[in-house]
Amino acid sequence: MTDSAPAHNELGRRLRRARDRRNMPLSAVSTAADISTAYLQKLESGGVKQPSPNILFQLAEALDLDYAELMRLAGYVVPNRVDETERRRNELTYALSSEELTEDEAEELSKYLDWYRTRNPNS
Numbered sequence: 001m002t003d004s005a006p007a008h009n010e011l012g013r014r015l016r017r018a019r020d021r022r023n024m025p026l027s028a029v030s031t032a033a034d035i036s037t038a039y040l041q042k043l044e045s046g047g048v049k050q051p052s053p054n055i056l057f058q059l060a061e062a063l064d065l066d067y068a069e070l071m072r073l074a075g076y077v078v079p080n081r082v083d084e085t086e087r088r089r090n091e092l093t094y095a096l097s098s099e100e101l102t103e104d105e106a107e108e109l110s111k112y113l114d115w116y117r118t119r120n121p122n123s
């Protein structure tokens with residue numbers, strides 16, 4: 001997000017990327033989040049400045065996204081109670097989820113994680 005781009009535009013882009021990644025139509029997400037398709041379209045296009053925390057929670061559940069991240073993108077103050085390790089893990093999760101991975105890339109990442117976890121059982 002650029003400094004001049006409103007946060008609600010970034011929220012809309014984040015929701016759209018998550019929906020696209022899961023190949024879910026607007027109607028499926030709106031049904032799962034118990035909101036109208038028209039409202040979801042407005043959210044994705046940046047037409048809603050600050051959706052309610054309840055709506056954000058429902059969308060986080062429907063799209064398997066981090067609720068606190070959606071709250072932050074919507075402009076709400078989110079307490080920072082996450083330790084440094086958890087923050088890095090969340091950043092990595094977001095970075096990986098924000099990029100479209102090919103099937104080969106996803107497979108290779110999965111193989112690497114399996115190898116790493118057997119090598120480091122405490123991870």
